[in-house]
Amino acid sequence: MKIKFCLIAIICSLFISCSNSSNNQKSNLKLKYLGAAGWEITDQKTTVLIDPYLSRIKLVGNSTTKTIATSALNRDWGDDKRPKYFRDDYFEPDTSVINSYIKNADYIFVHHTHFDHAADVPYIAKITGATVIGTESLANLLRAHGLPNEQIITVKGGEDYSFDNFSVKVLPSLHSALRKKQYFSSDIIPKNVKTPMQIKEFVEGNSLMFYFRFNNDKILTMGSMNFLENEIKGLNPNILLAGSANSRKEIYNYTERLLSLTNYPSIIIPTHWDDFRVPYGASQENAAESKAFPFIEEVKILSPKSKTFLPVHLKQIQINDL
Numbered sequence: 001m002k003i004k005f006c007l008i009a010i011i012c013s014l015f016i017s018c019s020n021s022s023n024n025q026k027s028n029l030k031l032k033y034l035g036a037a038g039w040e041i042t043d044q045k046t047t048v049l050i051d052p053y054l055s056r057i058k059l060v061g062n063s064t065t066k067t068i069a070t071s072a073l074n075r076d077w078g079d080d081k082r083p084k085y086f087r088d089d090y091f092e093p094d095t096s097v098i099n100s101y102i103k104n105a106d107y108i109f110v111h112h113t114h115f116d117h118a119a120d121v122p123y124i125a126k127i128t129g130a131t132v133i134g135t136e137s138l139a140n141l142l143r144a145h146g147l148p149n150e151q152i153i154t155v156k157g158g159e160d161y162s163f164d165n166f167s168v169k170v171l172p173s174l175h176s177a178l179r180k181k182q183y184f185s186s187d188i189i190p191k192n193v194k195t196p197m198q199i200k201e202f203v204e205g206n207s208l209m210f211y212f213r214f215n216n217d218k219i220l221t222m223g224s225m226n227f228l229e230n231e232i233k234g235l236n237p238n239i240l241l242a243g244s245a246n247s248r249k250e251i252y253n254y255t256e257r258l259l260s261l262t263n264y265p266s267i268i269i270p271t272h273w274d275d276f277r278v279p280y281g282a283s284q285e286n287a288a289e290s291k292a293f294p295f296i297e298e299v300k301i302l303s304p305k306s307k308t309f310l311p312v313h314l315k316q317i318q319i320n321d322l
């Protein structure tokens with residue numbers, strides 16, 4: 001009996017030490033929130049950008065509908081003296097902001113081609129020489145801006161691609177159910193689109209998610225508050241960049257399903273929650289209070305062992321320190 005007990009104890013302790021050691025493996029990953037759905041991920045060797053959108057233009061109303069909300073027209077823009085943009089206006093990247101924060105990039109991944117995900121990508125790809133991965137809509141946008149074919153990898157979702165020191169599974173996905181689920185678009189940016197493009201010409205062009213594997217870290221990224229259940233089911237990310245704006249409330253049991261399908265990741269960081277029409281440094285208090293903090297509270301209840309927190313614009317997050 002005693003021997004049996006000892007054996008069980010030894011086996012148990014072996015299991016515990018094995019699982020602990022895999023948890024304790026050092027991560028050299030650093031993350032930086034660029035605002036909107038934008039991130040920089042670096043493992044010292046490689047720098048990957050996700051949906052980098054730094055221009056943060058002062059767009060009045062919506063880019064995806066003709067209606068201009070009076071609340072958007074009349075809102076208090078505070079100290080922001082930049083010009084207002086309407087959906088018919090032509091987009092120009094804010095190159096001085098981009099130049100000050102983007103120093104290098106090896107790869108750029110884009111979830112979909114709305115302006116707040118894709119509009120800065122042609123310029124960033126040109127200054128960094130990064131390879132850009134995204135939909136056919138994105139490829140058309142990049143070619144129209146003169147990017148060479150060697151820098152463009154076109155995917156449709158389902159690919160599982162290996163790169164120098166990381167790999168990525170491209171997941172078909174769904175866009176946020178904007179405007180109380182009235183939003184729908186099957187448009188893609190056409191091949192012969194003229195540049196510069198009007199803001200309204202940045203149509204969705206299908207939505208993707210990405211599942212990155214860097215050594216011991218697995219990161220699942222979102223550009224929308226929606227997902228395809230069967231595509232994310234059984235994935236095992238330790239880091240989830242979770243879409244947390246309020247359109248998540250249109251989705252049935254959004255947070256509960258997202259976390260259980262992905263096996264309750266140990267680090268869950270809200271993304272796409274900020275007010276991306278104001279410059280870096282402007283207050284994000286309202287956006288945090290109304291979008292990110294309620295999401296963080298949901299996560300704390302559903303997955304109490306996970307680490308979850310509000311990311312600050314442009315501030316580096318060292319995964320190993322969490």
Ligand SMILES: [Zn+2]
Binds near residue numbers: 112114175204
């Ligand atoms: Zn969008």
